[in-house]
Amino acid sequence: MSTEPPLFDLRSRPERRDAARNRELLLDAAHRLVDRDGVDAVTMDAVAAEAGVGKGTVFRRFGSRAGLMSALLDHGEARWQGRVISGPPPLGPGAPALDRLLAFGESRLERTLVSGDLMVAAAGRHGRSLPAVGFLVAHVRHLLAELDVTGDLPVLALSLLAPLDVAFVLPQLEAGVTRERILATWTDLVRRVVEAG
Amino acid sequence: MSTEPPLFDLRSRPERRDAARNRELLLDAAHRLVDRDGVDAVTMDAVAAEAGVGKGTVFRRFGSRAGLMSALLDHGEARWQGRVISGPPPLGPGAPALDRLLAFGESRLERTLVSGDLMVAAAGRHGRSLPAVGFLVAHVRHLLAELDVTGDLPVLALSLLAPLDVAFVLPQLEAGVTRERILATWTDLVRRVVEAG
DNA sequence: AATAGAAACGGACTGCGGTCCGTTTCGAAC
DNA sequence: GTTCGAAACGGACCGCAGTCCGTTTCTATT
The missing domain is CATH 1.10.10.60 (Homeodomain-like)
Structure with a gap:
């Protein structure tokens, strides 16, 4: 990153x-x-x-320009990661895993909305640079494991993160889909995955 | 006059x-x-x-260059869309909806692998151009409805498509994740969503 | 303090996407 | 066949990302 x-x-x-x-x-x-x-x-x-x-x-x-943008983004990302790792619940530790996961989604969406243009500028040749999402995948994977979700957790975690990515969120907003619909649908998706074990 | x-x-x-x-x-x-x-x-x-x-x-x-690339991509996309709409099952009509949906995922992943570089080049400022995914969303949405999945189907459909997008598939391949793992996890994800109604 | 070589510096240069605008071509109407 | 306005054309031009390389600055060593 x-x-x-x-x-x-x-x-x-x-x-x-x-x-x-x-x-x-x-x-x-x-x-x-x-x-x-x-x-x-x-x-x-x-x-x-x-x-x-x-x-x-x-x-x-x-x-590169993307590298400079990543460096700029890093300040905010690090602060945000701090809140996830050791901030107050439900985003931080202390809440049930499902609550943390849902809070994570909401908070991540928020960050995408706030820093979306920087994220776009920080994206390289194709979209994400995998190292950049390493923290996100690790965290979601960890929560899924706590929730006894089975399967290929690294790939599953990334699949759940994809809909929150700036590349999907921004076009939807431009098309008139509200922040609330995006979040509600993500919550719904996560619930289904977790409930299905 | x-x-x-x-x-x-x-x-x-x-x-x-x-x-x-x-x-x-x-x-x-x-x-x-x-x-x-x-x-x-x-x-x-x-x-x-x-x-x-x-x-x-x-x-x-x-x-723009992206526009030219889209035009190039369109030839192949149209042929592929034809297979989805009126080709042989299970991708085309005639098979149960879940089979069609899973076949759709496999076939779409295939296309992403084959034409990934064109897709990257055809992507505009941020990632997807929403019109370009219109067909995909419509089709997935339709199959989900047939499967009696409830919720915000347009957004849910896009959320399920996101993990198959070139922006997520290519970096994973570069990181050593196999095509098979990606497909298996997508299949797993879809099954959970459908089973949860 | 002097030295030497590794590291960093800076800005001219290249290539590409995208724009602009004077010129050319088309085709509809007469 | 002539006319004429609209549409298309072409290539000079611009701004920006990224490279290259001769010059300058740092620091470890003596």
Whole structure:
């Protein structure tokens, strides 16, 4: 998801100081541009100019526009993941698994609505980059297991996540389907799967 | 006061002859390029050159690269839709609805594998263009209704189609998930939904 | 402090999607 | 066959993602 190297990797030396400073400059600049002019205005040239560095540096740090967008998305995603892992129930731990799962769906849909344009911009060649959904799959899979759902849980988890993906949610909204219908149908779908064991 | 054009073709006048000829030239050229060098080699300039027309003409006919790709895809999709609507069972009519639905999933997955790269190239800004999946939704919806499945069938149908979408299938294949696992899990998912009424 | 080489830098350059607009072609009406 | 407005044409042009490579900066080592 993130382009930044792990904090403790024995094989790779820590980032040079100018590189680290430029990453911060670039992320700040990109964030500012998103807030001010929207995601579409975040061109690699604009980010470079706003940060006061060369364009090559942007690509060196983030690899691609999608990579930069992923890095921007990561801030929000990490906070959200925190709420899922250790926030208050029913999204966080402490509630029955089914309640958590349904709360997860609602919360995830919410995030898709809020950050949908960033998600679209962060998507690579085809849609999702599988690493990006790793957390989502792991969590749903875990809850399904707690609910004694049998089957190929990794694939099943991804199949349940697919309808909440930005690629399906946004077109439906544009076609007049409400947020509420999408959520209700997802809830319905999950209930059927869980009830069927 | 001159006489007005007939009322019945207010909306769609027939295409001018040069326009029709150029569409054919362009589709042929694009098809040739796909076969020879793959989807990625099909640039708008290349198609224009191969067809011997100007680049502006390509955009005038197809609107965008995604539009051109959709047009290419349409040939195969139409043939496939024909098999669904009036081909031999269990995909076509004549088999029980559940058998048809499961055959539909297998056949659709097949098509995704065969034409995945075209589908990716035909996808617009975000993922699906909703019109493109209209047929799929309508068909699944119809089968679900026959199976006495209740609920918000249009949204439910799309939710069941999502896991078969190229945006989810291709990354899984790259991650080592087999075609068989994807299909088996989809079958499992559909069975649970149908059994839960 | 000096050095050396690895890493990062920056901006010119390429290729592609998409637009624009002056020119050409079509075909309906006379 | 001539006329004329609408439609189509073509290719120069633009903006952006992504690459390349000569130059600069960092840091480990002595």
